Amino acid sequence: MGYGADPVAVLELIERYAANGAVVVLGNHDAAALGRPDDVLNRNALASVAWTRAQLGPRQHAFLTSLPLTVTKGNITFVHASAAAPEQWIYVSGLREAGESLRAAGASYVFGGHVHEQKLYYVGASGNMLEFRPMPGSPIPTANNRQWLAIVGSAGQPRDGNNAACYALFDAGRERLTFYRVPYDHAAAARKIRTAGLPERLALRIERGV
């Protein structure tokens, strides 16, 4: 959505998940597709957003408009960027930003994206923020006596040279968080981007992961 050539198909899929109870929050590319101003988008992304906006019908537009910036369920907060100012699309790319987001959320767990690489931030026993680069597939004990902020990464648009998609699973009962990387047909996704006439850079990024 905003980078790829399948925005309608993606939104239809997510709308079905939402109808079944999935938590869905608005991201900056979604907001841009709705015509809301966004200062953080680069030239390629802006070109893609203009194309995406033209693809969306009233149904997709209405669905995107209905999405909240944050959702808090129990001690878990979901937000695309930073809970400190969700509408400003601040990149949580360091200890300071992670701490601000966690403090604003006030939850034991914050799950976010926006930054494309998987990362786990946590509050140490002394109150200092610490960070950890997770290993995909390795469950991490995340006891709720501490606060955790997980950047789950992106499905597509990698930045680390690995063209596999990112996701994470959180087992709230056992307080375990597992990050994953999963291969997908990135060649087909890149082909569709080129066929749609979107910027070549977007196709290359999906292929090469940089």
Place this chain on the structure above:
Amino acid sequence: MPTFEPGTVIDGFRLGQMIHAGSMASIFRLDGPAGPLPLVMKIPRLGPGERAVNVIGFEVCRTVLGGLAQGPHHPTLVAYGDVETTPYLVMEYIEGCRLNDWLDRAPMPADEIARLGSAMAIALHDLHRQDVVHLDLKPTNVVFRPGGEAVLIDFGLAHHGHYPDLLAEELRIPVGNWVYMAPEQIFGVRNDPRSDVYALGGILYELATGRLPFGHPQTVAELRRRLYHDPIPPRALVPATPPWLQEIVLRCLELDARERYSSAGELAHALANPSRVELTERASRKRRGGLWTVARRRFRSRRYEPAPAPPPTRVAGSPASASCRPPRRSPAKATKTARRVATSGGSSICAAGRVRSSSLKSASPSTCSSRKKPRPR
């Protein structure tokens, strides 16, 4: 802070005899009908006046033990309590003899040192293959099963390469046993398996000579002396020490981690095959460095940079090397097994307690028991 004594029931577990009272935790045997595993409960010392590292050590011990594949070289974690309300760990009681029991017999024959050392190195290698570094290897933390396998206990200071390091910010002064601590640990390095090789070298030195390689440091300044002082060569203290053993011990105790054995597995192989140990100047060393050497090293030690730690077995984003880890049972099957074992041991699991969803197996019957309490260190 509640008091714990024999007969106290915690989450369905009835405390038996206290078998250890340390600065960080107390350990009780658990009473009840005999189950597949003899069990102990470890309760951290918490509350006013106690060290913050105690509770963090509890969390670390729980997460690291919980993340290890079941094996013979560490206690099986059975259940644990909530860190904020009822912190405890229920683990397999390791029946056997502590390494401490052998220390009074030092200096020991070389072949016996090789046997014990090889067993400890194999246990370490098992940990290291799972990207865990023990970081607190000392004689009180090694138990030998009757079959001769070494079991490493007390993972409160350990480092798991797949988990966030909860102790990373707590190391304003080096935490751990200073007697056996590797130089890089003094500088906060916590992810180098060769730190355990160094500690094992210290233990081998003690078994071979009856002395500690760097004494018993009481201050950080004394601890740092190992950056520029050599240990006295074992053969200078015990002439009967074979050259191969001195070679092994001094190689383990090298200041630069790159000069030590690259893995505990390599060390185990050397100890098991003395005739194949390549002898260098270390084997024939008769005395430690003189005043001039020490002065030069001391000057250089101001610029000491720990060697880069080797990368973890599994590099993030590279699932291809996942086969390096031992196989695990399916979580569902493991949970079922754990609950059955815990219940059949005479303890029911209450809501506050967590039964670890790792696999359990029956402990082999044993007739050997720890002969005495650990000596204080």
